[in-house]
Every structure is written in structure tokens, then in C-alpha cells.
Amino acid sequence: LMECLAATFQGGDGTDIPRILEYLEHAESLEINGAEQKLLWEARELLIEESFGIYTLSSPNIPYLAIAALIKNGQIQHADIAEIPIIPTWYTERLYLSDEHGDPVIVDEQTAKKYHPRPFNVKATGTELRLNERGPHMLLMEQLFALIFAGQDAETSVVAAPFAPQRVALERTTGTVLTQYWESLYLAREHSFPLQFPLWVGTDTPDAAALSVEAAAFNTNSTQIEYVHRMVESKYYPSYRTVMGWYGWLMQNNPDIFSAQTMPILVAAIHAHNAYGADIIMRILGDMHRVLGAASYSSLGLGASAKTTEVRANAAEALASLVDRGMFDTALFAKELYWLLNQHHVMAQRIEQTFRDAASISPLAGWRIMQVLEGILPAVGEVNRGGTLVQLLAQLAGEYGVSIEIPEVLRPKMKGSTVLAKNLRALEKLLPHPTELAEKARQHAQNLLDKRLGRDITVKKEERNAN
Known part of the structure; x- marks a missing residue:
């Protein structure tokens, strides 16, 4: 277990997360040596409490994994579990734009440019919105909280196996951050992310808070609301790779849902040098044993246009792997890539480099x-x-x-x-x-x-x- 935890703490790909969760859920205790205790406490200390709130310098899953292990080891007593700080599991939209009647307004691109980088002179209600659509990152946090607070009215149980395949109708569209959520608009411009992006959504728009873990994992409508926040997280959290690896395991029978939910990370990879997890997404798609649909080929097209050669190399290997296993749909990939090029979501020169590498493999x-x-x-x-x-x-x-x-x-x-x-x-x-x-x-x-x-x-x- 400690080898798996150490690899995860040091930038692992998340493939060990399911085994770690299963072990920590069922083990009566955990015997570790002094060096291993030190490693766990160092990871725990990444969770920082200040007067203004709780935050972490890593993806939050890392310190909470350490906390769960320290509880099993007895370093954190059961009596102290209730005192463990809980990091906010939502994204904040600090400025909710409204008109003179208090109704939400849509911000057009001209207004966005006018008030960049700060939204001066834009009327705001002062209302702070908390968004938690329970995307992949938040679902993993729920799993960790279920471990840590087991027996203390934890509502979620640890998922023991990948979800079975489901038929979910997805529609391709172009999403936009030009909405009443000014925070997303501000973040997009601050980090040079696009104001429009490829998006795959389902036909239903359920209330995410009321969904089971499985239903939330399939709820692709969460992606549009959290798109920019997920892009920003992937830019700053190296351990976001573990989130992608865990979610890839969870959705290995549902590649298109996996692709729809993780697409913000691939869009971030086109515009930022750091988009942690993009390489993992490419590897997971390349190794899929289920037939890929349009959303998955759209993701492969985005990965082929990534800014870094590493992610593009992963995309090339994924394409060749699918081809060499007889899992590649040439016409469907061409259709999705055609659309991405037409909408200017991807860059031709990068696509050419990826394709050249893929073509050389076999x-x-x-x-x-x-x-x-x-x-x-x-x-x-x-x-x-x-x-x-x-x-x-x-x-x-x-x-x-x-x-x-x-x-x-x-x-x-x-x-x-x-x-x-x-x-x-x-x-x-x-x-x-x-x-x-x-x-x-x-x-x-x-x-x-x-x-x-x-x-x-x-x-x-x-x-x-x-x-």
C-alpha cells in the first residue's frame, strides 16, 4: 500500500487509487515505519488552515489520502476525526451579473474585452454562487470523505468496481463562458483560455446534488458549468493526473462519458504548457477495450493538437494503439477532426506533427x-x-x-x-x-x-x- 501511496503522492497516474481506496476501506489497521509516517504527514501538511479558510498547494485528494492512511495507522485518533478540516468542495463564482431588475445577464465578447482584465463598472448583485456539479475531481473527494468519515453519517460508499456500460445520448456543441458567471469569464482571460470550446452534453439536466455517485459520474451536463474551473485546476495541480487516472478506471466501460467529462483538460492542454492529466487521458483512450464513439474521437483530436510534444506523443501512440488493435474508426475520427478544424478548436500544424509520429509507428x-x-x-x-x-x-x-x-x-x-x-x-x-x-x-x-x-x-x- 505504501508503495502505491508514495507513487501517487509523487505524481502518479492514478491507476493505484482504486486499490488504495479498497484497502483503506477494508483494512483493520495499517502498519508503517517511521519514514512512511513522515511521508504521510508531509502529504497531510499540504492541507493548510488560515484565518481566511482552508486551501491546499496540491490537488486536495493528496492530503486526504494521507489522512485516511493516518487514521488506519492510529496516528489520527477516531475522536479527532470530527475535527479534520474539510476543504470547500465547490467552485466560487464571485460576481453574478444582473441587469437593473436583478435578472441574470449574458456577457457578450465586446463587454468582456472592454472590462478585461477586471470587471470594473459592471453591476453585480454581490451574491456569491457555489458551484458543485460533482465532476470527476469532486467525486473522488466524496470517495475520500466516505473513507475518512465512515461511521459518522457519511452518505457515500466507496465504489468497488468500474461502472457497467450505459447508453447515453450525447450531443456535440460549442460551449461558451460568456454567461452570467463573471468569475469563469475572468479566469478564462487571465489564463489565456478560449471563450468558446467543444462540448458534449446529454439530453437531461438533472440536479447534481440529488444524484447517486454513479448518476453523477454519467452527468455530462456538469462539464459546461465547471469547464473553466476544471481547466484552471489542471494547470496548477500536478496531482490532477491521479483524478484522471481514477475516473478513467471508473468509466473504462464508458469511453464517451469519460471523454465528455475530461474534455476541459484537453482544451487546456492546447493553450497551456501545463495541463496535468492530459497525457493520462490519451493513454486511457488508447488502451480502451470498448468501442469509441464520437466524443472519444473528438478528445483524441484535441489531444493531437496539444501544446507540448509529450501529450502529442501520447496522442500519437493512442491512435496507433487503436489502429493496431482493430479498434479505430477512420470515418468517425475524420468527421470529428473535420469539425474541430472548421471551428478552429485545433491547430493544423500540431495535428500534422502528431499524425506524422502516429504514421511512423506501424x-x-x-x-x-x-x-x-x-x-x-x-x-x-x-x-x-x-x-x-x-x-x-x-x-x-x-x-x-x-x-x-x-x-x-x-x-x-x-x-x-x-x-x-x-x-x-x-x-x-x-x-x-x-x-x-x-x-x-x-x-x-x-x-x-x-x-x-x-x-x-x-x-x-x-x-x-x-x-
């Missing part, structure tokens, strides 16, 4: 990346540096001996000396011909198909025998 990965590039080809003419994507497509098409038809919308852009024009002309000249690389990709795809057919035949035989 012959079949290169083939699938080429197909995705062909699918998004109509969009490249209207995005900044779209010519780099055409350049990569021309290179891959040449290596695989494929001819690509130029979409009519791009034909007017074939004239001139731009990177886009030159590469479109080069692409048009390609003629189909056999290549060794294409044969390797074809053989890999055939092996995957044979394996799938073999599994299907085995399942049918087992079903017949059972009947």
Missing part, C-alpha cells in the same frame, strides 16, 4: 492516418497552415501508392506558390502503384479481420452448445 497506422487526412481534406483550405496536412497526405499517399482525388472546394486554391497550392498540385499528380508498405498494411488489416472472424465463430459455437 504500416497500418500510416495507412489509417492517410485515410483520415483524405477525409478532412475539404477543410484544410480554410484553416491556418492547412497546407502542412496536405503535404503529409501527399507523402503518405506516395509511400502507399495511392491516388487522391482533389475536392472541388480546393481546386481554386491550387494556383499560386503557397504551401497549400504546391502540395495540392503534388497530390494531384500521384498515380496508384503497388508498394511494400501498402502490402504490409493490407496484411496487418487482414490478420485483424481473421482474428475477429475467428472470435465470432467461437462465440457462435459456444452459444449453440449452451442452447
